[in-house]
Amino acid sequence: MYCFQCQETAKNTGCTIKGMCGKPEETANLQDLLIFVLRGIAVYGEGLKDLGQPDRSNDDFVLQGLFATITNANWDDARFEGMIEEGLKRRDALKTKFHEAYKAKHGKEFSDPLHDAATWRGPSSSFTEKAKTVGILATENEDVRSLREFLIIGLKGVAAYAEHAAILGFRKPEIDEFMLEALASTTKDLSVDDMVGMVMKAGEVAVTTMALLDEANTSSYGHPEVTHVNIGVGTNPGILISGHDLKDMDELLKQTEGTGVDVYTHGEMLPANYYPVFKKYKHLIGNYGGSWWHQNPEFEAFNGPILLTTNCLVPLKKDNTYLGRLYTTGVVGYEGATHILDRPTGGAKDFSAMIAQAKKCAPPTELEKGAIVGGFAHHQVMALADKVVEAVKSGAVKRFVVMAGCDGRQKSREYYTQVAEALPEDTIILTAGCAKYRYNKLNLGDIGGIPRVLDAGQCNDSYSLAVIALKLKEVFGLDDINKLPVSYDIAWYEQKAVAVLLALLFLGVKGIRLGPTLPGFLSPNVAKVVIEKFGLKPIGTVQDDIAAMMTGQ
Structure with a gap:
C-alpha cells in the first residue's frame, strides 16, 4: 500500500x-x-x-x-x-x-x-x-x-x-x-x-x-436562492441524506412526500436546501449536523436511516448502533450496509425499504437550534451585482476572501475558523464545499445587508466563485482576474478539491494559499514549478496571512 x-x-x-x-x-x-x-x-x-x-x-x-x-x-x-x-x-x-x-x-x-x-x-x-x-x-x-x-x-x-x-x-x-x-x-x-x-x-x-x-x-432544479436553512429538528421520524447527488435527493423527496417521514440534509448535501424545486417540499426540514468527519456521533444521534449518495462515508466505530440504518447507493459501498441499486432506465431508485424502516424509528435527537444562510451561487450574486459593486466602490467592502474547499479532522484546520473570525469587518468570505462548516455558524454579521459569508454551495459550486470573479473583472473593466480585490485561502482534503485547484490554475488565478499543507503527491521539483509559475503557497499564521491578503499578496 x-x-x-x-x-x-x-x-x-x-x-x-x-x-x-x-x-x-x-x-x-x-x-x-x-x-x-x-x-x-x-x-x-x-x-x-x-x-x-x-x-x-x-x-x-x-x-x-x-x-x-x-x-x-x-x-x-x-x-x-x-x-x-x-x-x-x-x-x-x-x-x-x-x-x-x-x-x-x-x-x-x-x-x-x-x-x-x-x-x-x-x-x-x-x-x-x-x-x-x-x-x-x-x-x-x-x-x-x-x-x-x-x-x-x-x-x-x-x-x-x-x-x-x-x-x-x-x-x-x-x-x-x-x-x-x-x-x-x-x-x-x-x-x-x-x-x-x-x-x-x-x-x-x-x-x-x-x-x-x-x-x-x-x-x-432551478438556480439556488438565498435561503435560511433550519438546523433544528421536527417531531416526525426522519431520513438523513448525505453526499452530493441531487438526483437521489429529488427521488427521495418525491417518495417520502405524504409518508410522515421527514428528510434532513447532512454535510455536502446542505446546499440542496437552496434549490427552488426542493424548497417546495414541506417535509424537507433542514440540515442536521456538520461536515463529514463528525458523522459518527451525528449519525448515532439521528436515530433514523442514513443515505450516503457519494463519498464522505467514514468507517463506523465497532460499538456503532447505525450500521443497520446505513444505506449506500451509486459508487458508495460499505460491508454490512444495505446498498440501493441503480435506477432502471427511465425509472427511479427504490427507497421504500428505507422509508419503511424510518417509520419505526424515533425522531432525530436535537443537536442545535437556529438557521444558517446560503444560496449565493453565481446567478444569485450577479442579481446583487449593483449592490456588491457599490459596496466595493464606496469602500464598504475592501476585499473578498475565497475560503472554499474541504473540511477535515486535523486540529490545524482551526486556522480557517480563526481567519474568518479575525478578518476585518469590511471583508466578505466567498465559500463552497464543506470547508464552510468551519465558520458558517459564526455570527459575522453583514455589510449593508450583504452577509459576510456567501455560501455558493457544494464543492463543485466552486465554479460559481470563478464565474463571480470573472464577471466582476468585466464589471470593473479589468484585464486580469488577479487585479480584483480577491484573495484565495483554500482548504483541501480530497480529489475533487484537486480538480477545483487545477481549474483555478487554468483560469489564471495566482497567489492561492492552500492548506493545511501543500499536497503530499507534489515532489519537491514539481512543487517548485507550481509555486514559481502560479504563486501557490502554503498557509502561514493567521495574522501574517490576513495582513498579506489585505494588501493583495
Whole structure:
C-alpha cells in the first residue's frame, strides 16, 4: 500500500500500512488495480479513436471506476473485485475490436509492445498479488510519479463531477475523450513538458465539467436562492441524506412526500436546501449536523436511516448502533450496509425499504437550534451585482476572501475558523464545499445587508466563485482576474478539491494559499514549478496571512 491522494496522508508523504482515512491495505491495493485496469481500457480506447473507430461504450464505467476510488467513497472489497473483473472484460472486448480495426486498416496484425495494463489478464484469484505491484510506487522516478498522480488524482475529481452531470442527462464528449487520453498518457514515457501540459489540460476540462454540472443542476432544479436553512429538528421520524447527488435527493423527496417521514440534509448535501424545486417540499426540514468527519456521533444521534449518495462515508466505530440504518447507493459501498441499486432506465431508485424502516424509528435527537444562510451561487450574486459593486466602490467592502474547499479532522484546520473570525469587518468570505462548516455558524454579521459569508454551495459550486470573479473583472473593466480585490485561502482534503485547484490554475488565478499543507503527491521539483509559475503557497499564521491578503499578496 502507498496512498497520498488526500491531505491527511501520513506525515504528508504517504500512507503505507493503513490509510489515515481508515482505508485498509487490501482495499487500497484493489483500488490501485482498478485504476490499472482503467488505464488498460484507455489504451485501447485511444487506439480505436486513432483508427477512426471511437468506442463510447465504456464512458460510464470509467467515470464510475475513478469516482469509486475517491477518499471515503467505497470500502467494500467485493465491489472492487467485481469492478476489476468487469473492467477486464470490457478491456478485452476493446482489445479484440482494436486488433480487428487495425488489421482492416493496415492489412496486418498489430504487433507493437503495449503497457502491462493493456495485456495482463490474471484470474480473480491473482488480484491480490497483482494489486501489490501496480500502485503508485511502480513508477520509480519521483517527478514522473508526481506528475502522473497529480493527473490521476485530478481525473478522479473531474470524474465525480462528470458522473453527477451524466446522471441528470448532461454529457460532453470532450470530457469522456479526455478521460481516456489522460489515463492512456500515464502508460507512456512522455516528456516533462508534455506531462505538465496534460495536468493543465485537466484543469481546462475541470472548468468545462463544473460548468456542465452547474447547467445540469440549475436546469433540473432551478438556480439556488438565498435561503435560511433550519438546523433544528421536527417531531416526525426522519431520513438523513448525505453526499452530493441531487438526483437521489429529488427521488427521495418525491417518495417520502405524504409518508410522515421527514428528510434532513447532512454535510455536502446542505446546499440542496437552496434549490427552488426542493424548497417546495414541506417535509424537507433542514440540515442536521456538520461536515463529514463528525458523522459518527451525528449519525448515532439521528436515530433514523442514513443515505450516503457519494463519498464522505467514514468507517463506523465497532460499538456503532447505525450500521443497520446505513444505506449506500451509486459508487458508495460499505460491508454490512444495505446498498440501493441503480435506477432502471427511465425509472427511479427504490427507497421504500428505507422509508419503511424510518417509520419505526424515533425522531432525530436535537443537536442545535437556529438557521444558517446560503444560496449565493453565481446567478444569485450577479442579481446583487449593483449592490456588491457599490459596496466595493464606496469602500464598504475592501476585499473578498475565497475560503472554499474541504473540511477535515486535523486540529490545524482551526486556522480557517480563526481567519474568518479575525478578518476585518469590511471583508466578505466567498465559500463552497464543506470547508464552510468551519465558520458558517459564526455570527459575522453583514455589510449593508450583504452577509459576510456567501455560501455558493457544494464543492463543485466552486465554479460559481470563478464565474463571480470573472464577471466582476468585466464589471470593473479589468484585464486580469488577479487585479480584483480577491484573495484565495483554500482548504483541501480530497480529489475533487484537486480538480477545483487545477481549474483555478487554468483560469489564471495566482497567489492561492492552500492548506493545511501543500499536497503530499507534489515532489519537491514539481512543487517548485507550481509555486514559481502560479504563486501557490502554503498557509502561514493567521495574522501574517490576513495582513498579506489585505494588501493583495
